Amino acid sequence: MANVLDLKRRIRSVKNTRQITKAMKMVSAAKLRRAQERAMQARPYAQMLANVLQSLVRRADLYGGDGVDVMHPLLVEREEKNVLVLVIAGDKGFAGAFNANVGKAAQRFVDGRRAKRQPTEENPSPGEQNIDIETVGRKARDLFKRKYPEAQWEHIDQEYDNGLAHHIEDVRHRKAPIEVTYDRSVLLAKLNFVEVDKAGHSIIDRYERGEIDSVYIVYNEFKSVIAQRVVVEKLLPIRKLGSPEVTVLEEMTEEQKEAAGRAAAEAGISVNETPASAQEKEAKTFGTADVDYIYDQPPQTLFRHLLPRYVTTQIYHALLESSASEQAARMTAMDAASSNASDMIDSLTLTMNRVRQAAITKEIIEIVSGAAAI
Amino acid sequence: MAEETTTSGQLAVRIVTPDRVLVDTTADGVELPALSGYMEALYGAAPLLAELGAGEVKLHGGSSGDAKFFVAWGFVEVLPQRVTILAETAMKPSEIDPSQAQQQLADAEKDWSQAGDDAEKYEYARAEIRVAEEKIAAAKDR
Numbered sequence: 001m002a003n004v005l006d007l008k009r010r011i012r013s014v015k016n017t018r019q020i021t022k023a024m025k026m027v028s029a030a031k032l033r034r035a036q037e038r039a040m041q042a043r044p045y046a047q048m049l050a051n052v053l054q055s056l057v058r059r060a061d062l063y064g065g066d067g068v069d070v071m072h073p074l075l076v077e078r079e080e081k082n083v084l085v086l087v088i089a090g091d092k093g094f095a096g097a098f099n100a101n102v103g104k105a106a107q108r109f110v111d112g113r114r115a116k117r118q119p120t121e122e123n124p125s126p127g128e129q130n131i132d133i134e135t136v137g138r139k140a141r142d143l144f145k146r147k148y149p150e151a152q153w154e155h156i157d158q159e160y161d162n163g164l165a166h167h168i169e170d171v172r173h174r175k176a177p178i179e180v181t182y183d184r185s186v187l188l189a190k191l192n193f194v195e196v197d198k199a200g201h202s203i204i205d206r207y208e209r210g211e212i213d214s215v216y217i218v219y220n221e222f223k224s225v226i227a228q229r230v231v232v233e234k235l236l237p238i239r240k241l242g243s244p245e246v247t248v249l250e251e252m253t254e255e256q257k258e259a260a261g262r263a264a265a266e267a268g269i270s271v272n273e274t275p276a277s278a279q280e281k282e283a284k285t286f287g288t289a290d291v292d293y294i295y296d297q298p299p300q301t302l303f304r305h306l307l308p309r310y311v312t313t314q315i316y317h318a319l320l321e322s323s324a325s326e327q328a329a330r331m332t333a334m335d336a337a338s339s340n341a342s343d344m345i346d347s348l349t350l351t352m353n354r355v356r357q358a359a360i361t362k363e364i365i366e367i368v369s370g371a372a373a374i
Numbered sequence: 375m376a377e378e379t380t381t382s383g384q385l386a387v388r389i390v391t392p393d394r395v396l397v398d399t400t401a402d403g404v405e406l407p408a409l410s411g412y413m414e415a416l417y418g419a420a421p422l423l424a425e426l427g428a429g430e431v432k433l434h435g436g437s438s439g440d441a442k443f444f445v446a447w448g449f450v451e452v453l454p455q456r457v458t459i460l461a462e463t464a465m466k467p468s469e470i471d472p473s474q475a476q477q478q479l480a481d482a483e484k485d486w487s488q489a490g491d492d493a494e495k496y497e498y499a500r501a502e503i504r505v506a507e508e509k510i511a512a513a514k515d516r
């Protein structure tokens with residue numbers, strides 16, 4: 001049986017742990033509030049952009065002659081031979097099942113894609129479907145780098161015109177059907193639009209060059225503290241502006257929702273979806289006024305310039321939601337850890353008191369029986 | 375709606391970036407750096423959609439007096455009572471860091487000279503140079 005001193009030590013150590021988890025919970029709560037705010041502030045822009053694009057589609061002649069040919073490469077649907085999957089997770093652990101869920105969902109998505117290419121009756125000889133994985137967040141990177149090989153590029157730098165000009169090109173040598181191409185964890189660390197824009201453009205470039213035929217993002221969608229789910233969103237090609245194609249892969253269980261609700265109530269965070277601000281409501285009417293606009297540039301040009309921005313905004317949005325989800329998940333996990341620590345302290349204190357009592361009783365018995373013996 | 379809340383003769387002006395709503399105010403007139411050159415929108419202007427270049431947005435009159443903002447890339451919707459600017463970057467002149475802008479210019483010029491035969495890189499560098507130059511100009515006359 002453990003002695004009183006050992007138990008005291010253990011209680012002290014668990015108390016320290018509880019202090020840390022409590023602090024982490026409060027930090028995540030503060031970060032969550034900030035992340036939620038950022039997500040809110042990003043909404044008007046995204047909404048307005050989608051509206052303008054929609055109204056351009058309605059007004060301008062973006063579709064070729066008979067309405068079949070699409071003018072913009074980002075709208076063109078091709079057979080999906082090369083698929084890019086962008087997996088968004090977090091940099092740090094201690095966030096419950098947050099990272100594991102994204103990883104699992106992404107894995108299932110990748111496996112499902114590969115399985116789909118088995119020959120069927122309608123399509124007896126499907127080509128090989130290659131999948132490129134891009135990761136955001138260290139947890140996602142570690143998971144997929146262990147599983148799949150990294151993509152290899154060969155850098156070519158040729159001189160021509162007697163050394164007057166250079167031809168620079170990176171040639172990809174694919175070795176396996178599933179490869180990890182880039183790690184974009186830098187996006188999470190800063191999370192500003194400029195960085196996201198660069199990443200977005202690199203994806204769009206590859207799409208336009210035909211290196212990839214479709215792009216999906218796997219991330220944690222954040223509706224409120226008690227409503228988060230892992231979703232797959234089809235980024236490219238764009239099917240319908242303003243309403244992306246979303247498939248839900250994983251939802252929170254009732255139990256998880258309850259735990260999250262408790263944690264949020266303690267930290268003073270509303271569990272309701274943040275209501276739309278006045279600006280956001282007005283953003284919905286942006287660009288939809290029933291008037292004939294004068295276009296400073298031809299509508300086709302405007303459309304061509306705005307569409308890539310729409311894609312970037314979509315990625316930005318996914319990142320913001322994922323970071324809010326991460327903080328919410330961490331807050332819930334840390335709340336659970338704190339209450340577990342409290343339970344443990346209670347049970348250890350009880351044991352300690354019993355041990356102490358037992359020792360005292362034993363001493364009394366010894367004294368009494370000693371006295372009786374004389 | 376803006377139409378009801380705005381007193382006649384005042385434009386509702388809003389500058390929105392992907393991160394935030396920078397400005398939400400009223401003005402008599404707005405000068406805008408459209409891609410094809412500067413333009414000014416007054417109350418009752420014809421509805422217009424234009425792409426933005428890089429440069430300064432100047433607000434005249436209005437509730438908070440004259441004001442200037444640096445914007446780069448995006449587009450603008452002009453309605454008779456309302457001007458909405460969607461910009462990729464938008465800053466108050468006081469937020470511009472001149473030394474950072476100089477650095478950006480230097481980097482962009484380096485990229486430009488090293489772009490070689492890559493048209494995309496060339497275009498990108500040119501756009502960056504323009505942003506940096508406009509930023510420096512905006513920081514100077516704040």
